[in-house]
Amino acid sequence: MAEILSQKEIDALLSALSTGEISAEEMKQDKKEKKVRVYDFKRPNKFSKEQLRTLNMIHENFARLLTTYLSAHLRTLVQINVFYVEQMSYYEFISSVPNPSIIGITDFNPLKGSGILEINPNIAFAIIDRLLGGPGEFEGKIRGLTEIETTIIEKVIKDILRILKDAWDNLINLNLALVNIETNAQFIQLIAPNETVALITFNGKIGKTEGMLNLCIPHILLEPIINKLSARYWFSDVKKESSGENIQQIAYIMKKSLVPININLGRSTITIRELLEIQKxxxxxxxxxxxxxxxxxxxxRLKFRGHPGILKNKMAVEITDIVEEVENGYE
Structure with a gap:
């Protein structure tokens, strides 16, 4: 594609021609010279810019879904954003992963091959700390996982893969499965070191703890659907998708959402002295x-009415009536 000049550059060029700083012959000579672009045959670019942009769009959606899930699950401030999407060799990716780290080897069935979900230990230990009742902070020394911590992080990774599957559903129906968890990337040899991979890096923040999440997808794995990684296909596929499937996805996510429920048993007015003197x-x-x-x-919002009681030695309330929206003062 020919280079497009801005209006400022056009004005400067005309000014140089009028003052004699540059001649028309010099311009013709420069145009005849071949432009050489450096190309490294050891590192061929197998992903086009459009394909990388499509991967960026898919995983921006994944980041939003993951933020919603972790916020509700951990009940703390969570922010996940796509930091960058680029292509590199598998060797470069493996060399950049710290040791130890939390590395989930993932099967991308029906595609042939596996990818890698790498979670920075700071983020992983912050999640574990929060799930075990802590504040969700990690400032200790990086170490390997204990058996209990491994079991917890396995469940978290499986939930993350379920959300990743939802993000890819517009393109292909994947059955993502966690194969194994490793801590040393040097022991993982999924593909040849010089093979090209797409690296999607996320910036994660859980409470006050920050760290990176990396998703490594080999080009050879995406090769059967590489033509679908275009914005044109992506948007046309989204439009063709039936509303019924969208409704099912939204309903599934909403069922997993946590909302606070409060029961108002009644009201009473007492003095501060009476409040201070209350006894068992x-x-x-x-x-x-x-x-x-x-x-x-x-x-x-007032949504239901019911009767309090006991169910299996626990306090409960039986819903008997649904409050109409008009009664709440809104339509």
Whole structure:
């Protein structure tokens, strides 16, 4: 494609011609000279820019879904963003992975081959700490995983792969499966060292802990669907996708979402002195009768009414009525 000059460059060129700084003959001579572009045959570019942009779009969607999942699952501030997408040799990727690290070898069935999901230990230990009741911070020395930590991180990686599958569903129906977890990248020989891979790097933040997540996908694995990695195919495929499948995906994600539920048993007015003098066994009279329905709030909205009780030695509420939206004051 011919180089397009800006208006500023055109004005400068005309000015140089008018002042005699450059002649038309010199311009013709420069045009005749062949432009040489450096090409390294040891590292051929197998992914086009358009294909890399498509991979970027797919995994931006994945980053949003993963942020939503981890925020609800860990109940803390989580932010996952695509940092960059590039192609490199498999050797370069393996050499850049720290040791030890959390490396999940992933099967991309029905595509033939495996990819790598590498999680920085800072992020992995922050997730483990949060799931075990901690603040979700990690400032200790990098080390290998214990058996309990390995079991926890295996479940987290499997959930991440399920979300990655959802992100790829518009392009291909993948059955992603975790094959194994390694800590030393030098022991993983999936493909030849000089093979080209697509590296999608994510910047992750969990609470105050930051780290990188890397997804390595070999070109040979994506070769059967490489023609589909174009923006034209991507957008046309999204339009053709049936609304029923979209609804199922949204319903599946919503079912996994956590929302706060509050039960309002009633209200009462007491003095501060009475509040300070409350003892075990005291009775506070509420403004609701025993057989009267209680209000059930989803978040801050009144959605149901029901009756409190006991189920399997645990406090519970039986939903008996759905509050109409008009009653809530909105349509």
């Amino acid at each position: 066994g005291d009775v506070i009279q509420l403004d609701k009768k025993v057989n009267e329905a209680v209000d059930v709030y989803i978040g801050s």
